[in-house]
Amino acid sequence: MDKEKDILPGFGTNPFRIPENYFSEMEDGVRARIARKADSRSAGLIVKLKPAFFMAVSFVIIIAAGAGFMKLVTPVEEPSNLQYERGFLSEEILMPGAINDFLYFENESLFQEVPGPESEYDEEEVMDFLSESLSMASLDYIIMGKK
Amino acid sequence: MPEDKEIMELYKVEGKKEYAFNLLMRKYEERLYWHIRNMTFDHDDSDDILQNTFIKAWGAMDSFREESGLYTWIYRIATNETLTFLKRKRLLSVFSLTSYSEVLENKVISDSNFDGDELQRRFYRAVAKLPDKQRSVFIMKYFDGLKYEEISEIAGVTVGALKASYHHACAKIKKNIDMSD
Numbered sequence: 001m002d003k004e005k006d007i008l009p010g011f012g013t014n015p016f017r018i019p020e021n022y023f024s025e026m027e028d029g030v031r032a033r034i035a036r037k038a039d040s041r042s043a044g045l046i047v048k049l050k051p052a053f054f055m056a057v058s059f060v061i062i063i064a065a066g067a068g069f070m071k072l073v074t075p076v077e078e079p080s081n082l083q084y085e086r087g088f089l090s091e092e093i094l095m096p097g098a099i100n101d102f103l104y105f106e107n108e109s110l111f112q113e114v115p116g117p118e119s120e121y122d123e124e125e126v127m128d129f130l131s132e133s134l135s136m137a138s139l140d141y142i143i144m145g146k147k
Numbered sequence: 148m149p150e151d152k153e154i155m156e157l158y159k160v161e162g163k164k165e166y167a168f169n170l171l172m173r174k175y176e177e178r179l180y181w182h183i184r185n186m187t188f189d190h191d192d193s194d195d196i197l198q199n200t201f202i203k204a205w206g207a208m209d210s211f212r213e214e215s216g217l218y219t220w221i222y223r224i225a226t227n228e229t230l231t232f233l234k235r236k237r238l239l240s241v242f243s244l245t246s247y248s249e250v251l252e253n254k255v256i257s258d259s260n261f262d263g264d265e266l267q268r269r270f271y272r273a274v275a276k277l278p279d280k281q282r283s284v285f286i287m288k289y290f291d292g293l294k295y296e297e298i299s300e301i302a303g304v305t306v307g308a309l310k311a312s313y314h315h316a317c318a319k320i321k322k323n324i325d326m327s328d
Contacts, residue, residue, distance in 0.1 A: 014181070015261055015262050015263025015264075015267045015268075015271070016184060016190075016258070016260055016261055016262070016263075017260040017261075017262055018180075018190060018260070019190070022194075023176050023177065023180075026176065026180075026194060026197060026198060027169070027172050027173070027176070029198055030172065030198050030201045030202060030205075031165075031169075033198065033202055034202060034205055037202075
């Protein structure tokens with residue numbers, strides 16, 4: 001005789017009911033779930049990778065769209081050869097007390113194409129113009145440099 | 148109904164795995180269901196846990212080493228599934244005004260599938276008030292009629308601790324029934 005069970009008297013029959021045919025339906029449910037699990041496991045690698053593939057494509061599209069947008073809103077940089085010329089010229093022409101005003105107005109013309117033999121400017125006129133603004137030392141350097 | 152050893156031998160035969168598993172289900176479904184039902188006091192929750200138990204058993208049968216009996220093994224799965232379920236419910240009930248113990252008591256009170264008398268209802272309400280692990284020990288001993296050694300194997304607790312736990316559970320239940328008179 002179970003001594004411990006004597007502490008509490010028995011409470012008769014099981015008072016809870018269960019739905020009719022419950023256990024056979026439960027077995028069917030378990031078998032269906034096991035079959036579904038087996039089917040999903042046997043699905044090909046491609047099917048399994050599909051979600052990851054589509055996610056990767058989405059990321060690429062988002063990044064490309066972002067890069068395109070950034071390109072549109074970013075200001076255009078100057079061509080690199082003109083930057084070089086500006087740097088070169090500033091060494092020779094922007095001397096102390098020199099022609100900052102002249103360069104401010106004439107910078108654009110300095111970066112235009114070098115006039116060829118068909119130039120409409122008279123050399124004497126150019127020299128007169130330059131001599132008004134540049135010091136003698138700077139002018140000699142330019143002339144000597146050209147020669 | 149075949150013995151556990153026969154079921155396991157059948158399981159190892161090529162093409163007979165599912166048949167052996169069906170035999171296992173048929174043999175233990177009712178006992179496991181009532182074990183779970185006495186823990187959760189809810190048919191739908193018990194159904195979910197029972198199905199999860201068998202699906203886990205199916206997944207683990209290949210690695211079952213037969214060191215313990217088949218019934219002990221599947222019983223342990225069912226008990227762990229139930230305790231995990233209850234733990235999750237208790238954690239979620241932290242955010243509500245009602246404790247999960249009260250929820251369990253209310254399930255006994257309001258269960259439309261309960262056909263017992265008032266004394267039985269008081270008894271099950273008292274059982275519902277026990278802590279989950281103590282309740283599982285009480286149910287295995289009182290309702291399922293398992294020996295302490297079997298419960299020890301299932302719960303991983305010493306026989307001495309189980310005896311103390313069961314004795315206290317009985318005293319608590321008796322007190323709760325008397326108090327509600």
